[in-house]
Amino acid sequence: xxxxxxxxxxALIVGTMLVVATLVIVGPDRFIHAARGFRWRARxxxxxxxxxxxxxxxxxxxxxLIHWLQFRVVxxxxxxxxEKFEGELFGQNPxxxxxxxxxxxxxxxxxxxxxxxxxxLLLFPFIAYFSxxxxxxxxxxxxxxxxxxxxxxxxxxxxxAYGPRNILAIEVIPVLYEAHPQSRxxxxxxxxxxxxxxxxxxxxxxxxxxxxxxxxDEYPLWTILSGFLALGVMVATMxxxxxxxxxxVAGTILAVISVYVGVNYSLEGLRHSLVTFLRAHRRRxxx
Amino acid sequence: MDDRVRRRQxxxxxxxxxxxxxxxxxxxxxxxxxxTAPEQIAxxxxxVPADDDLKAARIANHLxxxxxxxxxDTDHIAMDEPELHxxxxxxxxxxxxxxxxxxxxxxxxxxxxxxxxxxGEQGWQNPFSFSDPTADDYLDDQRQAAGTEREAIxxxxxxxxxxxxxxxYTVVAYHDHLGAVRSELPxxxxxxxxxxxxxxxxxxxxxxxxxxxxxxxxxxxxxIGRLNPIAVDLSDVSVILDLLYxxxxxxxxxxxxxxxxxxxxWGQSGRTVEATVTLRDDLQWxxxxxxxxxxxxxxxxxxADTSMGEAESPVTAPRYRGRQSxxxxxxxxxxxxxxxxxxxxxxxxxxxGFTIPLLPAHIWNERTDLDGDxxxxxxxxxxxxxxxxxxxxxxxxxxxESLTLELFDDHVFLRSDDEPDDxxxxxxxxxxxxxxxxxxDDEPDDxxxxxxxxxxxxxTETETRQREDSSGTTQxxxxxxxxxxxxxxxxxxxxxxxxxxxxxxDIIGNELPIDRFEDIDSEEEIQRVKRETxxxxxxxxxxxxxxxxxxxxxxxxxxxxxxxxxVEAFFDGHAAIPDTHSSFVGVRRxxxxxxxxxxxxxxxxxDGDLDTDLTRELFEEAGYNYVNDELVE
Numbered sequence: 001x002x003x004x005x006x007x008x009x010x011a012l013i014v015g016t017m018l019v020v021a022t023l024v025i026v027g028p029d030r031f032i033h034a035a036r037g038f039r040w041r042a043r044x045x046x047x048x049x050x051x052x053x054x055x056x057x058x059x060x061x062x063x064x065l066i067h068w069l070q071f072r073v074v075x076x077x078x079x080x081x082x083e084k085f086e087g088e089l090f091g092q093n094p095x096x097x098x099x100x101x102x103x104x105x106x107x108x109x110x111x112x113x114x115x116x117x118x119x120x121l122l123l124f125p126f127i128a129y130f131s132x133x134x135x136x137x138x139x140x141x142x143x144x145x146x147x148x149x150x151x152x153x154x155x156x157x158x159x160x161a162y163g164p165r166n167i168l169a170i171e172v173i174p175v176l177y178e179a180h181p182q183s184r185x186x187x188x189x190x191x192x193x194x195x196x197x198x199x200x201x202x203x204x205x206x207x208x209x210x211x212x213x214x215x216x217d218e219y220p221l222w223t224i225l226s227g228f229l230a231l232g233v234m235v236a237t238m239x240x241x242x243x244x245x246x247x248x249v250a251g252t253i254l255a256v257i258s259v260y261v262g263v264n265y266s267l268e269g270l271r272h273s274l275v276t277f278l279r280a281h282r283r284r285x286x287x
Numbered sequence: 288m289d290d291r292v293r294r295r296q297x298x299x300x301x302x303x304x305x306x307x308x309x310x311x312x313x314x315x316x317x318x319x320x321x322x323t324a325p326e327q328i329a330x331x332x333x334x335v336p337a338d339d340d341l342k343a344a345r346i347a348n349h350l351x352x353x354x355x356x357x358x359x360d361t362d363h364i365a366m367d368e369p370e371l372h373x374x375x376x377x378x379x380x381x382x383x384x385x386x387x388x389x390x391x392x393x394x395x396x397x398x399x400x401x402x403x404x405x406x407g408e409q410g411w412q413n414p415f416s417f418s419d420p421t422a423d424d425y426l427d428d429q430r431q432a433a434g435t436e437r438e439a440i441x442x443x444x445x446x447x448x449x450x451x452x453x454x455x456y457t458v459v460a461y462h463d464h465l466g467a468v469r470s471e472l473p474x475x476x477x478x479x480x481x482x483x484x485x486x487x488x489x490x491x492x493x494x495x496x497x498x499x500x501x502x503x504x505x506x507x508x509x510x511i512g513r514l515n516p517i518a519v520d521l522s523d524v525s526v527i528l529d530l531l532y533x534x535x536x537x538x539x540x541x542x543x544x545x546x547x548x549x550x551x552x553w554g555q556s557g558r559t560v561e562a563t564v565t566l567r568d569d570l571q572w573x574x575x576x577x578x579x580x581x582x583x584x585x586x587x588x589x590x591a592d593t594s595m596g597e598a599e600s601p602v603t604a605p606r607y608r609g610r611q612s613x614x615x616x617x618x619x620x621x622x623x624x625x626x627x628x629x630x631x632x633x634x635x636x637x638x639x640g641f642t643i644p645l646l647p648a649h650i651w652n653e654r655t656d657l658d659g660d661x662x663x664x665x666x667x668x669x670x671x672x673x674x675x676x677x678x679x680x681x682x683x684x685x686x687x688e689s690l691t692l693e694l695f696d697d698h699v700f701l702r703s704d705d706e707p708d709d710x711x712x713x714x715x716x717x718x719x720x721x722x723x724x725x726x727x728d729d730e731p732d733d734x735x736x737x738x739x740x741x742x743x744x745x746x747t748e749t750e751t752r753q754r755e756d757s758s759g760t761t762q763x764x765x766x767x768x769x770x771x772x773x774x775x776x777x778x779x780x781x782x783x784x785x786x787x788x789x790x791x792x793d794i795i796g797n798e799l800p801i802d803r804f805e806d807i808d809s810e811e812e813i814q815r816v817k818r819e820t821x822x823x824x825x826x827x828x829x830x831x832x833x834x835x836x837x838x839x840x841x842x843x844x845x846x847x848x849x850x851x852x853x854v855e856a857f858f859d860g861h862a863a864i865p866d867t868h869s870s871f872v873g874v875r876r877x878x879x880x881x882x883x884x885x886x887x888x889x890x891x892x893x894d895g896d897l898d899t900d901l902t903r904e905l906f907e908e909a910g911y912n913y914v915n916d917e918l919v920e
Contacts (some may be wrong), residue, residue, distance in 0.1 A: 004330060069369060077364055077366075079363075079364060079365060080331075080362035080363055080364055081362075082360075083363070107682075162336050162365045165337055165338070166337045166338055166344060166365050167336075167337075167344070167348065167365055168347060168348060169337040169341060169344035169345040169347070169348045170348045170856075171344050171348075172337070174337065177779055177781055178781065193338055264436035287891055
């Protein structure tokens, strides 16, 4: 009930942002032209989307198993290491330093960036790369997202960490949930509070920005906008007390790896080499 | 020849080389043995995340900072409540913990908390590995004593635990329960006892409200899908379990009241204290099965060994362990009567044994199979559709989202066809006063009076009569009472408050964080409610840790939390600091305490900031040293 309310509001705001951005950045002509070729584009999208879908489905389907692996089998509690490491590195935790700047306006801004800006940042590239003449950037995007989620899932299973608001309870304020308690309906739905290392908010945002850099000739405006939003999300995760500085750094590294994979490999290529390999293998082993 | 010479030379060289290597090695070995490098003391402090309990997280944060300032390498580790309970109360895998303890209802609870008999058990049975013959003696002696003699024993125990720094835990603060309710509710309380729930459900503000259940919101990591009365320790859930399961005798406002028992006759056989209990007439489980003497016998036997003899050694139920251990044997006399023998326990202590909830034999009988080496199905079972005998009956639930209960109309206190005085949950067991001789006779008299004359009851127990009147009224006009009770789980306090403001829930069931509570001040729709509790935040020590095993080390650590600062800064004053011997170990009874207050646990510093020099002195006095500002062993 409350969850539906949150989603409806999110959909309305982000939907508006997407429409405006499509008109301004992609342009109506380019988008309509692309939409006409929907059929062949759909065929090109199918494999990467299926891969992303299966990773997300796997994650959702095995929630209990992953939770069990995380807490009972392989998970390592690293919150304290992160906290002590950052304490030694900076003296004062970066989150505490950021939160010292707190004003109502800044809080509203970062809450907006963290929820709406982030959703927009993740969704718009699908439209933008769908509208390009060729579909390979779309595939790069989806593959990079897939790698993000897959590696992120692996990390979350290996490392149990709570965000700064849960540990530095005296100094760090849970700004997001204070300013916007309802958002917890949403974050509870998609995540648990022990999944902070690395920050997937950071890694996905930086992934989008790096790909925007790759396609800067096509969408120069988007490169600037996505850079601004990605930076905003990175700072927001810390300002809101959700992520440690280390999570953001790890998230950035994860983004670089994901984009490298996304740009240099393709699922089509992978499938092709797999088929070749199997054929060669079959020819060699009939006896 | 040349060859040979060369070989010899080679061998010699190799020999030299290897002896050189070994010499280095042995030097290394010696230096290690002679001068073992002192190692910094390291501690792992476990608690819940701030999302679930901001106050616990802040106390832990404060203590971590103090410990680090004192030169101890401290890890502050958060985990959600069920996980924390598993690590601390089952696996005993911790050095320190900060936890909320629901309160010590009866001082005999200290026996299972501290006696070395319980070191090998689970749950709140001596989770500290505390094993001390002097404390054991006090705990054994108090069990056989009563009245002022028992108080004296406890006073000695309290000062032994606190003055001598023996206690394996220390109380930080007793907190008030801060809650919020819709203003239109006639009962402006967050109900906590079955009677309060009954009253709250019986008083709907309007007729529309009467068509729906009273809705209570819970937030945080709530496991309302797990309703196992013998295993679950989570504080919010145990209140629900009190509604679903009834005991023979309930402790209400420090007085024992007969509940499912109609009468209890005390006697003595040799040195053994015995009680003959008669159940009320025509009792039923929620599924319609009759409650009989066999269920009482089963419950006591089952809690003592949930495998009912199948396991190599008894698999005790972790909850109610202290109370259950008072009971030595239960004999069925007839369908409604049992004789319970308590060994050498005094009647004052023994009555506590009757407050364990009764369990239906026909349901739990099937859960005695072993599941793993030393666990039974009964302990791992979720019991998500509980069958009890309490005032409320389970209707349905959605996994960790909601739980709906209804009034159990066939409950002996709620049956409209019965005479009201039989339904009365007010008969005292006659155990309230510590007098020795009269109590045995007192009971039947009291019982007789209760059964025969209304007037007697009304005169002596005005308060309880009123309670009964209000529930009586409920039965007459159903339209003003809610249609049962519903728990709803919300993600956090803010969302719960929003739901309360919107009228989606009527009451917030668990603790509100201070700032949320303060915010409510001037609103019309909702009002805040505050109640003093005996619940407290505690720091627990694992005595298997080399340093924490030393009482003098513990004594200093117990001082490293600035209790006054905690109450002011983290609780905004809605809490009280312990100031007497008994209150430092969780017993908050002014009348029980020796006159001299304990002043030992003063914080070395001010306003939460540690005076490191002073702390250093304290640790050095306790026999510890510093190397490079690190506290070493």
